[in-house]
Amino acid sequence: MKRTKLINHLTELLKPFQISDYCPNGLQVEGKSEIKKIVTGVTASHALIDAAIERGADAILVHHGYFWKGEDQTITGMKKRRIQRLLAHDINLIAYHLPLDVHPELGNNAQLGALLGLDIERPLEPWNKSSVAVKGKLATPMSVEDFAILIENKLGRAPLVNAAGDHLIKTVAWCTGGGQSFIDLAASQGIDAYLTGEASEQTIHSSNEQSIHFFAAGHHATERYGVKALGEYLATQFDLEVEFIDIHNPV
Incomplete structure (x- = not known):
């Protein structure tokens, strides 16, 4: 080609x-x-x-x-x-x-959501055409502990978890990679939990003080799935040999 x-x-x-x-x-x-x-x-x-x-x-x-x-x-x-x-x-x-x-089917957010059983309802910033954070919900509400187990089972690594109360998780906002700054926007919209790849020092204070559960599952781990899906798509569309190689990164 x-x-x-x-x-x-x-x-x-x-x-x-x-x-x-x-x-x-x-x-x-x-x-x-x-x-x-x-x-x-x-x-x-x-x-x-x-x-x-x-x-x-x-x-x-x-x-x-x-x-x-x-x-x-x-x-x-x-x-x-x-x-x-x-x-x-x-x-x-x-x-x-x-x-x-941001791609609605092959993108990192879409692929991570599908892996965890989350359907994207809309961007977290619907007014922004370049919005990278999204909002969705779980088919069945889950506890913080159960959602953390789901993440670990699907991504192969235990997430950093900050439980901000004992309320169940129904709605989730997420942004793969280094999207921790969106937690405040998610909290302002009354979302139960926020998931991303990384955490900053202030992220935990935002979680605690705004009663929004927080999960950081790794920058690399949350962003494996978009490029993998894109490669698999190309292999179906063209006469190409495509191989995904996961170089280990604990971050």
Whole structure:
């Protein structure tokens, strides 16, 4: 498959031009023009690049790529070594950040919700076209303890849990990755629990003082599922071999 055809399809599917982001979305490092095998993963780390090289990949498709706003623009150190490996093996690096978070079917939030039995009802910020946090509900109300067990069973890791009272969980807001700042907005809407990947010091105070249960299940763990689903989708649409590689990250 021609690289240009793949990028055009992904642009039409994920519509990155509609979202203001912190990095370029789409092709970040150009490699060979013909793509037969794609490795997908959460972050374009050196370990993922090495795994892609071992498997003879023509492209790497990730959620966390390179060239973030505010970072040093020079190609030195870790960045140089990563890009050097890609260029030496003529591997394309393709990355989609917020466009992959918000996609209604293949996105991180949609995939995490489906995994936990949560249906997205609406964005947490319905007035914001780029809203990345969402709101939904459980089919059957659950205790804090049972919801934590569900998360652990599905994601393979125990979440950080802060119970803010003894009320059952009926409604849940969530944002994969580093979305802890949305807890206050969720609390203002009377939502029972908030789930994300990370926690900050002030997050626990917000949870306690606004009586909203809080769960942090890991940035990496909550964002495995969007890029995996996107790769599986591409494999059904085109004559491509796609392999998801989960590079362990405890954060």
